[in-house]
Amino acid sequence: MATVKAELWSWLKVIMVALLLTFVIRTFIMTSTTVKGVSMEPTASTGDRIFVNQATYYFGEPERFDVIVFKASEDADYIKRVIGLPGDIIRYEDDVLYVNDEAIPEPFLAEARASMVHGRLYTTDYVSHTVVPEGYVFVLGDNRRKSSDSRQLGFIDMNDIIGKAGLRFWPLDKMGFME
Structure with a gap:
């Protein structure tokens, strides 16, 4: 009987440690989103499933073009690309992104641009010398014509950032790191 109790206690300790580790990892280090x-x-x-690295921004700030997940509302998290950092001046003119009056190439939009026949990626020359305030970022979706982003939501408070989108693990044929 003593060996059965010892075996059960041993299993209970393993399960408790596993649950504690799961809680710590999902709360502070990594989570997933759809x-x-x-x-x-x-x-x-x-439908893509992505691991979100929550620890990245404990040690540093978001960088331009990071793909982030942030709390957009009480019950919705959004995934977008960081375009503007604190102090940046953002504007679009003739379908070109300018940050601090310098044209910025957006290689991740190459596929979208190739599919445009006579249209524009941006429906209008959106931003005219918008300055990103301290503690905030300016984000856009890569599908610029069909995205609710900083153009509608305004600047995103860095405290609302959940983390950096990392590894896409589903679907399997698209598995890889977000760029």
């Missing part, structure tokens, strides 16, 4: 909507196509599509 992409909903077309705003990040072709980079990420509806």
Whole structure:
């Protein structure tokens, strides 16, 4: 009987440690999310499952073109690309992104641009010398024509950033790191 109790106690300790580790990892280090909507196509599509690195921004700030997940509302998390950092002046003119009056190439939009026949990626020359305030970022979806992003939501508070989108693990044929 003593060996059965010892064996049960041994298993209970292993389960408790596993649950504690799971809690710590999911709360502070890494979580997963499912992409909903077309705003990040072709980079990420509806149904894609992505690991989100929550620890990245404990040690540093977001960088331009990071793909991030943030709390957009009480019950919705969004995935978007960081375009503007604190202090940056953002504007679009003739379908070109300018940051601090320098034209910025957006290689991740090459596929979207190739599919445009006579249209524009941006429906209008959106931003005219918008300055990103301290503690905030300016984000856009890669599918610029069909994205709710900083153009509608305004600047994103860095405290609302959940983490950096990391590894896409589903679907398997698209498995890889987000770029």
